[in-house]
Amino acid sequence: xxxxxxxxxxxxTEKGKDVExxxxxxxxxxxxxxxxxxxxxxxxxxxxxxxNSAPDKSGLxxxxxxxxxxxxxxxxxxxxxxxxxxxxxxxxxSSPETLSGNQPQHFGDGTRLSIL
Amino acid sequence: GxxxxxxxxxxxxxxxxxxxxxxTYSDSASNYFPWYKQELGKGPQLIIDxxxxxxxxxxxxxxxxxxxxxxxxxxHxxxxxxxxxxxxxxxASIGANFGNEKLTFGTGTRLTIxx
Numbered sequence: 351x352x353x354x355x356x357x358x359x360x361x362x363t364e365k366g367k368d369v370e371x372x373x374x375x376x377x378x379x380x381x382x383x384x385x386x387x388x389x390x391x392x393x394x395x396x397x398x399x400x401x402n403s404a405p406d407k408s409g410l411x412x413x414x415x416x417x418x419x420x421x422x423x424x425x426x427x428x429x430x431x432x433x434x435x436x437x438x439x440x441x442x443x444s445s446p447e448t449l450s451g452n453q454p455q456h457f458g459d460g461t462r463l464s465i466l
Numbered sequence: 467g468x469x470x471x472x473x474x475x476x477x478x479x480x481x482x483x484x485x486x487x488x489x490t491y492s493d494s495a496s497n498y499f500p501w502y503k504q505e506l507g508k509g510p511q512l513i514i515d516x517x518x519x520x521x522x523x524x525x526x527x528x529x530x531x532x533x534x535x536x537x538x539x540x541x542h543x544x545x546x547x548x549x550x551x552x553x554x555x556x557x558a559s560i561g562a563n564f565g566n567e568k569l570t571f572g573t574g575t576r577l578t579i580x581x
Contacts, residue, residue, distance in 0.1 A: 381567075406568060452498035452559065454500060457509035457510045457511070459507070459508050
Protein backbone atom coordinates (compact mmCIF):
# COMPACT_ATOMS: atom_id res chain seq x y z
CA UNK A 351 0.00 0.00 0.00
CA UNK A 352 0.95 3.63 -0.25
CA UNK A 353 0.96 4.41 3.44
CA UNK A 354 1.61 2.89 6.85
CA UNK A 355 -0.99 0.25 7.60
CA UNK A 356 -2.00 -0.76 11.13
CA UNK A 357 -4.29 -3.51 12.31
CA UNK A 358 -6.65 -3.94 13.94
CA UNK A 359 -8.06 -0.43 13.80
CA UNK A 360 -9.93 -1.08 17.04
CA UNK A 361 -9.38 -3.65 19.77
CA UNK A 362 -11.47 -4.19 22.89
CA THR A 363 -10.24 -6.75 25.39
CA GLU A 364 -10.58 -7.70 29.02
CA LYS A 365 -8.06 -6.76 31.65
CA GLY A 366 -5.37 -9.41 31.97
CA LYS A 367 -5.50 -10.58 28.36
CA ASP A 368 -2.59 -10.31 25.94
CA VAL A 369 -2.90 -8.25 22.75
CA GLU A 370 -0.88 -7.98 19.54
CA UNK A 371 -0.85 -4.89 17.38
CA UNK A 372 0.52 -4.96 13.85
CA UNK A 373 2.26 -2.33 11.74
CA UNK A 374 3.10 -2.60 8.06
CA UNK A 375 5.42 0.29 7.13
CA UNK A 376 5.82 2.06 3.82
CA UNK A 377 7.72 -0.18 1.42
CA UNK A 378 11.45 0.49 1.58
CA UNK A 379 11.36 2.37 4.89
CA UNK A 380 13.96 0.88 7.20
CA UNK A 381 13.15 2.93 10.31
CA UNK A 382 10.00 2.12 12.27
CA UNK A 383 8.65 3.79 15.39
CA UNK A 384 5.86 3.02 17.86
CA UNK A 385 4.15 5.82 19.79
CA UNK A 386 1.25 5.87 22.21
CA UNK A 387 -1.42 8.57 22.39
CA UNK A 388 -3.61 8.68 25.45
CA UNK A 389 -6.98 10.45 25.33
CA UNK A 390 -6.49 14.15 24.61
CA UNK A 391 -2.74 13.90 24.98
CA UNK A 392 0.32 14.20 22.80
CA UNK A 393 2.25 11.29 21.45
CA UNK A 394 4.64 9.34 23.65
CA UNK A 395 7.60 7.48 22.11
CA UNK A 396 7.73 3.74 22.85
CA UNK A 397 10.35 2.01 20.69
CA UNK A 398 12.42 2.49 17.54
CA UNK A 399 13.58 -0.11 14.99
CA UNK A 400 16.36 0.26 12.45
CA UNK A 401 15.94 -2.78 10.26
CA ASN A 402 15.21 -5.69 12.59
CA SER A 403 17.11 -4.34 15.56
CA ALA A 404 15.73 -2.07 18.27
CA PRO A 405 18.49 0.27 19.43
CA ASP A 406 16.10 2.33 21.53
CA LYS A 407 13.48 0.69 23.74
CA SER A 408 13.59 3.45 26.31
CA GLY A 409 9.94 4.40 25.96
CA LEU A 410 8.40 1.03 26.75
CA UNK A 411 6.46 1.66 29.98
CA UNK A 412 6.97 -1.77 31.57
CA UNK A 413 8.22 -5.29 30.88
CA UNK A 414 4.67 -6.22 29.83
CA UNK A 415 5.39 -4.36 26.59
CA UNK A 416 7.54 -5.88 23.85
CA UNK A 417 7.95 -5.46 20.13
CA UNK A 418 9.63 -7.24 17.30
CA UNK A 419 10.27 -6.69 13.65
CA UNK A 420 11.06 -9.42 11.18
CA UNK A 421 12.28 -9.23 7.61
CA UNK A 422 12.90 -5.52 8.01
CA UNK A 423 9.23 -4.85 7.39
CA UNK A 424 6.22 -5.75 9.56
CA UNK A 425 6.39 -5.02 13.27
CA UNK A 426 4.29 -6.38 16.11
CA UNK A 427 3.77 -4.66 19.46
CA UNK A 428 2.68 -7.06 22.19
CA UNK A 429 1.15 -6.09 25.51
CA UNK A 430 0.89 -8.89 28.06
CA UNK A 431 -1.52 -8.98 30.99
CA UNK A 432 -3.20 -5.78 29.88
CA UNK A 433 -4.21 -3.15 32.43
CA UNK A 434 -6.80 -0.40 32.13
CA UNK A 435 -4.07 2.23 31.93
CA UNK A 436 -2.91 0.61 28.68
CA UNK A 437 -6.02 1.97 26.97
CA UNK A 438 -4.81 4.39 24.29
CA UNK A 439 -4.26 4.76 20.57
CA UNK A 440 -1.07 3.03 19.47
CA UNK A 441 0.51 4.70 16.46
CA UNK A 442 3.20 3.41 14.16
CA UNK A 443 5.41 5.54 11.91
CA SER A 444 8.09 4.76 9.35
CA SER A 445 10.82 6.73 7.63
CA PRO A 446 13.63 6.05 5.16
CA GLU A 447 17.14 5.27 6.34
CA THR A 448 19.52 8.13 5.82
CA LEU A 449 23.06 9.04 6.60
CA SER A 450 22.12 12.57 7.55
CA GLY A 451 19.19 11.73 9.77
CA ASN A 452 15.96 13.63 10.26
CA GLN A 453 13.77 12.10 7.62
CA PRO A 454 10.02 12.73 7.92
CA GLN A 455 8.06 10.15 9.83
CA HIS A 456 4.83 9.00 8.24
CA PHE A 457 2.12 7.72 10.54
CA GLY A 458 -0.57 5.12 10.24
CA ASP A 459 -4.07 5.71 11.60
CA GLY A 460 -3.36 3.73 14.74
CA THR A 461 -4.98 0.98 16.76
CA ARG A 462 -7.47 2.18 19.35
CA LEU A 463 -7.06 -0.18 22.31
CA SER A 464 -9.69 -0.33 25.03
CA ILE A 465 -9.19 -2.43 28.15
CA LEU A 466 -12.38 -3.29 30.01
CA GLY B 467 15.66 14.40 27.90
CA UNK B 468 13.92 16.73 25.51
CA UNK B 469 10.78 18.59 26.65
CA UNK B 470 8.47 20.37 24.22
CA UNK B 471 5.83 22.83 25.38
CA UNK B 472 3.04 24.00 23.09
CA UNK B 473 0.63 26.94 23.35
CA UNK B 474 -2.22 27.59 23.17
CA UNK B 475 -4.09 24.36 23.88
CA UNK B 476 -7.15 25.67 22.04
CA UNK B 477 -7.48 28.38 19.42
CA UNK B 478 -10.51 29.73 17.60
CA UNK B 479 -10.15 32.11 14.66
CA UNK B 480 -12.51 33.56 12.12
CA UNK B 481 -12.30 32.11 8.64
CA UNK B 482 -9.82 34.10 6.61
CA UNK B 483 -7.82 35.26 9.63
CA UNK B 484 -4.38 33.94 10.60
CA UNK B 485 -3.56 31.39 13.28
CA UNK B 486 -0.28 31.11 15.17
CA UNK B 487 0.80 28.19 17.37
CA UNK B 488 4.00 28.37 19.40
CA UNK B 489 6.34 25.74 20.80
CA THR B 490 9.46 25.80 22.92
CA TYR B 491 12.02 23.05 23.37
CA SER B 492 14.60 22.39 26.03
CA ASP B 493 17.47 20.51 24.37
CA SER B 494 19.75 22.74 22.32
CA ALA B 495 20.92 19.64 20.41
CA SER B 496 17.50 19.29 18.74
CA ASN B 497 17.81 20.04 15.06
CA TYR B 498 14.60 18.90 13.38
CA PHE B 499 11.14 20.34 14.00
CA PRO B 500 8.09 18.89 12.22
CA TRP B 501 4.47 19.95 12.54
CA TYR B 502 1.63 17.47 12.27
CA LYS B 503 -2.10 17.89 11.71
CA GLN B 504 -4.39 15.28 13.21
CA GLU B 505 -8.04 14.89 12.30
CA LEU B 506 -10.49 12.88 14.34
CA GLY B 507 -9.86 9.16 14.09
CA LYS B 508 -6.78 9.60 11.90
CA GLY B 509 -3.07 9.43 12.43
CA PRO B 510 -0.94 12.60 12.45
CA GLN B 511 -0.17 13.98 9.00
CA LEU B 512 3.06 15.88 8.40
CA ILE B 513 2.27 19.36 7.09
CA ILE B 514 5.64 21.11 7.26
CA ASP B 515 9.05 20.66 8.84
CA UNK B 516 12.13 22.76 9.41
CA UNK B 517 15.74 21.93 10.13
CA UNK B 518 18.02 23.91 12.37
CA UNK B 519 20.09 25.35 9.54
CA UNK B 520 17.22 27.59 8.37
CA UNK B 521 15.12 30.17 10.17
CA UNK B 522 11.93 30.07 8.14
CA UNK B 523 10.15 27.82 5.68
CA UNK B 524 6.94 28.45 3.79
CA UNK B 525 4.55 26.22 1.86
CA UNK B 526 1.54 28.07 0.41
CA UNK B 527 -0.59 29.19 3.40
CA UNK B 528 1.61 27.50 5.99
CA UNK B 529 4.90 28.78 7.37
CA UNK B 530 7.18 27.79 10.21
CA UNK B 531 9.77 29.96 11.93
CA UNK B 532 12.62 28.80 14.14
CA UNK B 533 14.61 30.77 16.70
CA UNK B 534 17.49 28.54 17.83
CA UNK B 535 18.81 31.05 20.33
CA UNK B 536 15.50 31.25 22.15
CA UNK B 537 14.71 27.60 21.44
CA UNK B 538 11.26 28.22 20.09
CA UNK B 539 9.45 27.62 16.82
CA UNK B 540 6.06 28.64 15.52
CA UNK B 541 3.46 27.55 12.98
CA HIS B 542 1.65 30.24 11.01
CA UNK B 543 -1.47 29.52 8.97
CA UNK B 544 -2.77 32.38 6.85
CA UNK B 545 -6.16 32.80 5.16
CA UNK B 546 -7.61 30.05 7.33
CA UNK B 547 -10.32 27.79 5.93
CA UNK B 548 -12.82 25.48 7.65
CA UNK B 549 -10.78 22.44 6.60
CA UNK B 550 -7.89 23.75 8.69
CA UNK B 551 -9.88 22.80 11.81
CA UNK B 552 -7.94 19.97 13.51
CA UNK B 553 -5.45 19.29 16.29
CA UNK B 554 -1.92 20.43 15.51
CA UNK B 555 1.20 18.99 17.13
CA UNK B 556 4.71 20.32 17.12
CA UNK B 557 7.66 18.00 17.68
CA ALA B 558 11.42 18.04 18.03
CA SER B 559 14.16 15.50 17.51
CA ILE B 560 17.91 15.14 17.77
CA GLY B 561 19.10 13.64 14.51
CA ALA B 562 21.97 11.16 14.56
CA ASN B 563 23.73 9.11 11.96
CA PHE B 564 21.31 6.43 10.79
CA GLY B 565 18.72 7.91 13.17
CA ASN B 566 17.32 7.50 15.89
CA GLU B 567 15.16 10.48 15.21
CA LYS B 568 12.53 9.76 17.80
CA LEU B 569 10.16 12.64 18.08
CA THR B 570 9.22 14.43 21.29
CA PHE B 571 5.79 15.97 20.85
CA GLY B 572 4.01 18.95 22.30
CA THR B 573 0.59 18.39 23.85
CA GLY B 574 -1.33 19.73 20.86
CA THR B 575 -3.47 22.70 19.87
CA ARG B 576 -7.09 22.26 18.92
CA LEU B 577 -7.71 24.80 16.14
CA THR B 578 -11.28 25.73 15.27
CA ILE B 579 -12.05 27.88 12.25
CA UNK B 580 -15.28 29.80 12.67
CA UNK B 581 -17.15 30.26 9.35
